[in-house]
Amino acid sequence: MDDAHAMTAETYAASPTPVVRRALFRRRSAIPGFGVTLGVTLTILSLIVLIPLSAVAIKAAELSPQQFLAAAFSERALAAYRLSFGAAFVAAVINGVFGLLTAWTLVRYEFPGKAVINALVDLPFALPTAVAGIALATLYAPNGWIGAHLTPLGIKAAYNPIGVTIALIFIGLPFVVRTLEPVLRDLAADVEEAAASLGASRLATILRVVLPALAPAWLTGFALAFARGIGEYGSVIFIAGNMPYKSEIAPLLIIIQLEQYEYAAAASIALVMLGFSFLMLLVINAVQAWARRFH
Amino acid sequence: MTISIRSVEKQYGRYPALNKVGLEIADGELLALLGPSGSGKTTLLRVIAGLEFPEGGQVLFNDQDVTFASAAARRVGFVFQQYALFKHMTVARNVAFGLDVRKGKDKPSKAEITARVDELLKLVELDGLGGRYPSQLSGGQRQRVALSRALAVSPSVLLLDEPFGALDATVRKSLRRELRRIHDATGVTTIFVTHDQEEALELADRVAVLNAGQIEQVGTPDEVHDNPASPFVCGFVGEANRFDGVVSGGQFTAGPVVLAAPGARDGPSIAYVRPHDFLLDESGFEARIERVAPQGPLAHVEAVLADGRRIEVTVARDDAPRFAGLVKLSSRRSHVFAA
Secondary structure (H helix, E strand, O other): OOHHHHHHHHHHOHHHHHHHHHHHHHHOOOOHHHHHHHHHHHHHHHHHHHHHHHHHHHOOOOOHHHHHHHOOOOHHHHHHHHHHHHHHHHHHHHHHHHHHHHHHHHHOOOOOOOOHHHHHOOOOHOOHHHHHHHHHHHHHHOOOOOOOHHHHOOOOOOHHHHHHHHHHHHHHHHHHHHHHHHHHHHHHHHHHHHHHHOOOOOHHHHHHHHHHHHHHHHHHHHHHHHHHHOOOOHHHHHHHHHOOOOOHHHHHHHHHHHHHHHHHHHHHHHHHHHHHHHHHHHHHHHHHHHOOOOO | OOEEEEEEEEEEEEEEEEEEEEEEEEEOOOEEEOOOOOOOOOHHHHHHHHOOOEEEEEEEOOOOOOOOOHHHHHHHEOOOOOOOOOOOOOHHHHHHHOOOOHHHHOOHHHHHEEEEEEHHHOOOOOOOOOOOOOOOOHHHHHHHHHHHHHHOOOOOOOEEEEEOOOOOOHHHHHHHHHHHHHHHHHOEEEEEEEOOHHHHHHHOEEEEEEEEEEEEEOHHHHHHHOOOOOOOHHHHHHOEEEEEEEEEOOOEEEOOEEOOOOOOOOOOEEEEHHHHHHEEEEEEEEEEEEEEEEOOOOEEEEEEEOOOOOOEEEEEHHHHOOOOEEEEEEOOOEEEEEE
């Protein structure tokens, strides 16, 4: 293959046509329309993503640094961050475990009703979040179908941080499953057979061969579920109880600030969350770059 | 390690992959399982490896029944066509894997493992590349890693499934010689699967030719090539011109073609003649030369017979000028089978 490359390079160098010189300025592509598509892409990205996001920063900049810190890191805001980040993290960990199991089951086994389960996994993507929130709140409320059985055990599963976590587990599951599935499907059976023929037990094969191969996709799915959980609003507010300092999530606090016409304070909290989202994106990209090392 | 395969049967759905296959492999032998795709050769290899279990019959290692023993218990080294390397491990960790997963007192010390890995990488001429990841290696290098990983556990048998199938021609050739060298150096009983007859004939001590789930012939490369036991072997191993005709009184006739067939039973028959077994002969049958294509020291000649049938003839390059226009041919050797 290296030889083939070397030959192409030589052919280009020897070629006297002016096309080669133009390639130095703009790479010629066999697919026309580069200018138009890039232009449209940049316009839409600006209108939908970049300008609104910079508006958040500009609005927050109306405050002095002290005012900003007071608004973004008040006791109430800190409690809200703690709940949002904490519940999202716990939910993502739980999704990491059950999402892996679900993906494994869907890829490795054939069973009746598999298509239905496959479709159910996508339900949190498709279902309006408010519908999910109301359904979960009704089920897990102390008098709900599930909640009624938990109350005698001393577990309160709604209107507190546990309720928030339950809603976030529901929302995040498909992210883990759908990220892991293609990687798990591509994991060739012969790699596991190789491990077995070398004397590895089934457990050792899974721990040392299968899971490490899945790790990058698993981390990506985890980070996606986590990021989604931090921003989730619709499904959470119905089951959270929304008590300040206790079960009030950060996105809700933004709404509350807006309703009180505290636009700059709302933007400050929004800016903190925006910063965290960027951090998450950075982590996801770093994980994927690390994974490319092997592929 | 001697291996006995006794009337092994295996079915995929209604289609028999192995149909009462029997085979004896001697200690230290290098055996090729040769056949077209779907002939059952890979299934047979996987049954020997313990990656697949037969529905009937027995597999014996040194007279011990291992028919249903796991791959690990059989201590086989298996090399896959697509390498099957662990992508997230370095070359050295890949090679060390089989020793690493051992437990308790069976597990060698770290220093012993490192020494063994170095020794194996040297054996396959990859010393110094232990720190690389498989994705940083060429196809040929990856297959060498797979080979040394399989050898690391000192297997009693080395099994290779189309080991050179995914490689290009020059790499394939050099790796083939290397496998022979490694086999001779380690003395481990080796079985490899291939659909490439040239590979099987060049590399193996003995060749087992499979077709449709059955072994058609087992023999040394010369035996299989020169004395094919069935029409299938004749057509699959080496090139051959096929003639459908009739045997009568020790003579085979198909249109203008007349071949000596001593001992063949009278009746409809199929004859095979290898391209290099034709020669110029004034008492032979008439052929019109269509094309002469020199290829290295040989020349491939295309000829048309009186009844329009085409044959292929291979001659020495120096003799090629004599093959022009109308010539008379006969055959040195032919293989005649009852149809």
